Amino acid sequence: MSFFIRGSATKKKSVGKKDSSGKSKRDVSTAAINKLRKKKAKLTEEIVSDSSDDEIDTPTNKRKVVPSSSESESEEETAQEKRLRLTKQYLAQLADEEKDNEDARDIDKDAIAHRLKEDVLELSGKLQRKVCQEYDFEATPEMTVLRGHKLSITCLVVSPDNKYIFSASKECCIIKWNIETRQKEYIIPGGKKGTEDTHKGHTTHILALAISSDGQFLASGCRSKLIHIWNPSNGELLHTFRGHRDTVSGLTFRKGTHTLYSASHDRTAKVWNVDEMAYVETLFGHQDSITAIDSLSRERAITSGGRDNSIRVWKVIEESQLVYNTQGGSVDCVKLINEEHFISGSDDGSISLWSVLKKKPAAVVKNAHSPKYDHISSDVSQKMETVISHEENWISSVAALQSSDLVASAGSKDSKIRLWQCSEGFRSLIPLAGIEVAGFVNAMQFTSDGSLLVAGVGQEHRLGRWWKLKQAKNNIVIIGLKKKATIKSV
Structure with missing residues (x-):
């Protein structure tokens, strides 16, 4: 473990000794320092201009002589002006981004305010963007297979x-x-x-x-x-x-x-x-x-x-x-949704939704990859089900679209990826869809824009060879998540 070494909290006080003139050495040194300060003040007079804000860090501008009641007030004023300038630059940047939006003719002040609110929530770790309502989970997703691993x-x-x-x-x-x-x-x-x-x-x-x-x-x-x-x-x-x-x-x-x-x-x-x-x-x-x-x-x-x-x-x-x-089996995977919430998966087939503020999970879905949560059926899934119907489907990996309400889980050898919605306030998990992927889904990740879900699939589990699905292929599967069609106003 790391450790810290700190100096002693108390220091010995020095006692001023008197010289031959009867004055203490401390008084003499103080007088000398005051003389030096007066000389420096005369030599370091500077002209304060409006264009000097960006030159504060240069060697000649480390200290300003500003006509004010105290030096601390001038420093405080400079810090406030800097914050104001940076805030104006950030608002201008947001306005430029809104101008580039093809769907908006004018600058949307409400959109800028919404962005600012999201930034604050994201920094505090509490942001939950409601993206599930934008997707069409009933549509068959577009899937691309990348082969290269043996x-x-x-x-x-x-x-x-x-x-x-x-x-x-x-x-x-x-x-x-x-x-x-x-x-x-x-x-x-x-x-x-x-x-x-x-x-x-x-x-x-x-x-x-x-x-x-x-x-x-x-x-x-x-x-x-x-x-x-x-x-x-x-x-x-x-x-x-x-x-x-x-x-x-x-x-x-x-x-x-x-x-x-x-x-x-x-x-x-x-x-x-x-x-x-x-x-x-x-x-x-x-x-x-x-x-x-x-x-x-x-x-x-x-x-x-x-x-x-x-x-x-x-x-x-x-x-x-x-x-x-946790209760149940081994906790095999965990993923942060935002700074205050996370999801985990266990080898007993359950997934849990957590808040860092509570010791118990906010929601637990047992046997999360059982047939009762099926939303999509195919010939591949039926073939796989006949082979593994007597086996438990432990959770091999989980994924989360950062700071949103969309998460995913993979049920090892059941050859399915399930999508879930985190309810308002992260209180429960709502099943959305099931996607057939033949093989062990050992890894998953959403792209940051939420348009794709990338899965790593194999014939065996990532940690061992105790089970092998011969009909599966070792490949990368790119799943395109379809969004609902929106009607643009003319």
């Missing part, structure tokens, strides 16, 4: 600009896909086990991928306890982090920063500074292998602890943690 896909991540997909699989390779062209950009091949010192990539199953919010760094973790940092544009290996004592099971970048959080089967989570390529600290608390990790803007990370039946929110700065105990 073995089961284990993890994937979508770039912040929604242009690329990075996927990894059990053959230890990473592939970069172009979403628009549906073609490969490059492949980072995997190597044979035991060649970690000579091979630049991974040599064991890759179980975690993460990309920074500015798209500058890509992180990958594997069973060899290694975390590789890549350049996403060309696949160049930049650095390798070593420190975990077991499989790296999860990775996530804090939004807006290059702080990387990692989770491992060694029961710990670690914090890394990718700018400095340095280790920061280790977070202890889980009693079993950590199965997933996620984070947003705050200096916090959330982890699921598998069979210790707990979910933990780590307050990194405060060096504390919030513990949420």
Whole structure:
């Protein structure tokens, strides 16, 4: 654990000694300082103009002589003027964005006010955009399949600009896909086990991928306890982090920063500074292998602890943690919806909706992937149902469209992805649709605009080979979510 070293709270007071003239040394030094201040005041007179606001940080303008009652009042006035100027610039930027909107002829003041309100709610972690009402879930979604991996896909991540997909699989390779062209950009091949010192990539199953919010760094973790940092544009290996004592099971970048959080089967989570390529600290608390990790803007990370039946929110700065105990089976996946709400999935087939302010889930859907929640049927699903009807469908992955009411869950070998709506105030989960995807859905992610849901599918579960669906294919499935048609006013 990290620790802090602080200086002593008390300091010895110095006693002023008198010189030969009878004055204390403290009085002499004070008089000398006052003389120096008067000289500096004469030499550093400056002319205050209207155009000097942007030159405050220059060496010649570090201090201004402003005719005012006190220096503190002038500094306070300058800070207020700066805030006002930045606010005007932000409002002008919003107005320009509204001008670019093809559907609006004039600047919509209500839209600007709505944007400002959303920004405030997002910063506080309470934003819930109601997007489910915009989609047509009865329509059959458009699905595109990307083939390139030989073995089961284990993890994937979508770039912040929604242009690329990075996927990894059990053959230890990473592939970069172009979403628009549906073609490969490059492949980072995997190597044979035991060649970690000579091979630049991974040599064991890759179980975690993460990309920074500015798209500058890509992180990958594997069973060899290694975390590789890549350049996403060309696949160049930049650095390798070593420190975990077991499989790296999860990775996530804090939004807006290059702080990387990692989770491992060694029961710990670690914090890394990718700018400095340095280790920061280790977070202890889980009693079993950590199965997933996620984070947003705050200096916090959330982890699921598998069979210790707990979910933990780590307050990194405060060096504390919030513990949420679950009932049932192993907690295999967790995802933040916003800073105050998250969703989790367990191997008993249940999904839970949580608030960080309550120790118990706000809503629990048991057997979430049972046939009673079916909304779409197909020949593929009927064939799969005949094979696995006697087996439980544990939750293998969950996804959330950030700061909205739309979430998704995958039921491992039932070959379905289910979409759910979080009700007003995050009090319940409402089933919306079921999408047939043949195979184990080991990873999912929405694009930031909510137009696509990307799923990584394989014949086997990401963590083992105890079950295999021979009729499934190892591929990436891009699901286009259709929105309701809107009638434009003339």
